[in-house]
Amino acid sequence: MALLQIHQFPCLSDNYGFLIHERLSGLTAAIDTPDAKAIHRELKRKGWRLTHILNTHHHPDHAGGNLWLKERTGCVIVGPGADAARIPGIDLQVGEGETLEFGSAEAMIYDTPGHTTGHIVYYFPYEDAAFVGDTLFSMGCGRLFEGSPGQMWDSLQKLMSWPGRTRIYCAHEYTQTNGRFALTVEPDNQALIKRMEEVKRLRDEGRPTVPTTMYQEKRTNPFLRPDSTEIRVRLGMEDADDVDVFAEVRKRKDRF
Numbered sequence: 001m002a003l004l005q006i007h008q009f010p011c012l013s014d015n016y017g018f019l020i021h022e023r024l025s026g027l028t029a030a031i032d033t034p035d036a037k038a039i040h041r042e043l044k045r046k047g048w049r050l051t052h053i054l055n056t057h058h059h060p061d062h063a064g065g066n067l068w069l070k071e072r073t074g075c076v077i078v079g080p081g082a083d084a085a086r087i088p089g090i091d092l093q094v095g096e097g098e099t100l101e102f103g104s105a106e107a108m109i110y111d112t113p114g115h116t117t118g119h120i121v122y123y124f125p126y127e128d129a130a131f132v133g134d135t136l137f138s139m140g141c142g143r144l145f146e147g148s149p150g151q152m153w154d155s156l157q158k159l160m161s162w163p164g165r166t167r168i169y170c171a172h173e174y175t176q177t178n179g180r181f182a183l184t185v186e187p188d189n190q191a192l193i194k195r196m197e198e199v200k201r202l203r204d205e206g207r208p209t210v211p212t213t214m215y216q217e218k219r220t221n222p223f224l225r226p227d228s229t230e231i232r233v234r235l236g237m238e239d240a241d242d243v244d245v246f247a248e249v250r251k252r253k254d255r256f
């Protein structure tokens with residue numbers, strides 16, 4: 001049986017909140033704090049006591065609820081050491097290559113600069129689950145507010161080393177818009193066409209498209225597919241380096 005229970009709920013306009021609960025120790029963490037009151041309500045509903053906040057990056061829809069929740073629960077706030085000054089209430093700084101013990105569960109930390117300079121992600125290898133903040137979305141990736149395309153491409157390649165079965169918990173429900181863009185650069189990708197049908201059905205039923213899996217993303221996400229011949233031909237970049245194809249796809253998405 002999985003050690004971690006993962007509770008996902010929508011909040012703000014298109015964010016997802018996540019609570020993780022480790023059964024043996026009773027530890028409970030919020031992955032980021034998009035909406036403190038919504039998190040507080042969900043904790044009550046589950047009967048869980050908040051012991052940790054695991055921040056991915058400093059943006060207000062990720063760390064904005066930190067202090068409110070810390071004041072009420074005394075929880076420990078874990079976040080990127082590289083960006084400690086911008087994480088409200090941070091207690092424990094973590095970074096690339098470190099392991100975070102969470103009761104009997106264990107998260108590996110990866111630095112994933114690009115969306116912000118200090119972004120990190122939490123990968124629970126024994127749970128096949130990863131909390132990726134705004135680094136990777138289903139069929140998309142985070143905007144490059146603070147980093148270069150090269151940094152982001154390096155970050156995404158780290159995530160691509162995970163097994164296909166890894167469940168990817170992204171922080172936003174952007175999937176349908178992302179997929180519409182993906183079809184403009186790879187319209188003949190059959191896996192993408194099929195995924196978009198599934199996404200439409202889920203959204204019509206008011207259901208989330210998150211989590212996705214690494215397997216699914218490698219087949220459908222144009223930001224993970226700079227080696228796709230179809231994308232390269234469409235962009236007129238048959239002989240370009242992967243990073244340059246990635247940068248061009250990102251640029252086109254920004255204008256989409």
Ligand SMILES: [Zn+2]
Pocket residue numbers: 057059062115134
């Ligand atoms: Zn963000």
